Amino acid sequence: MEADWxxxxxxxxxxxxxxxxxxxxxxxDPERIVEIAEAADxxxxxxxxxxxxxxxxxxxxxxxxxxxxxxxxxxxxxxxLPREGVVFSEWQQAEGFCRKYVExxxxxxxxxxxxxxxxxxxxxxxxxxKAEGFGVTAYLSATGGTGAEAAEAxxxxxxxxxxxxxxxxFDAT
Numbered sequence: 570m571e572a573d574w575x576x577x578x579x580x581x582x583x584x585x586x587x588x589x590x591x592x593x594x595x596x597x598d599p600e601r602i603v604e605i606a607e608a609a610d611x612x613x614x615x616x617x618x619x620x621x622x623x624x625x626x627x628x629x630x631x632x633x634x635x636x637x638x639x640x641x642x643x644x645x646x647x648x649x650l651p652r653e654g655v656v657f658s659e660w661q662q663a664e665g666f667c668r669k670y671v672e673x674x675x676x677x678x679x680x681x682x683x684x685x686x687x688x689x690x691x692x693x694x695x696x697x698x699k700a701e702g703f704g705v706t707a708y709l710s711a712t713g714g715t716g717a718e719a720a721e722a723x724x725x726x727x728x729x730x731x732x733x734x735x736x737x738x739f740d741a742t
Contacts, residue, residue: 585631643711667690674688682726
């Protein structure tokens with residue numbers, strides 16, 4: 570598995586709109602996971618969303634999707650924000666989180682993935698109600714000889730992604 574990060578905060582870059590009209594807050598009501606179609610169709614994504622939104626998690630999720638960009642490839646994205654403060658107040662906080670997360674992800678041994686899995690963390694502007702700052706979009710993808718093999722690799726990577734989540738540390742100043 571390969572993991573990396575980047576920053577996309579310039580003019581015209583996508584913005585994470587966390588509290589969009591269809592937002593389901595799994596922190597408050599995890600039973601509503603069944604209402605998220607992408608998760609209902611793919612159990613590993615449901616498990617990942619529940620783990621990222623669990624009370625002990627330092628983050629929460631705003632949006633997700635899963636698709637098959639081409640035969641034998643499965644991909645997903647998840648918008649991730651810090652539980653403390655709702656958004657990262659400085660892009661450097663989001664960058665530090667990404668650096669640590671990538672370090673943890675690259676240390677994972679996931680034989681189901683091999684070199685066929687990748688994670689790309691992208692720091693973006695984020696808006697959550699009145700809170701404005703930064704968040705991270707995580708792109709996960711896996712390739713296999715078949716769609717079933719790609720889905721199996723993506724599922725394994727999603728389990729590893731949840732397990733590698735680093736704690737968040739913020740400078741109080």
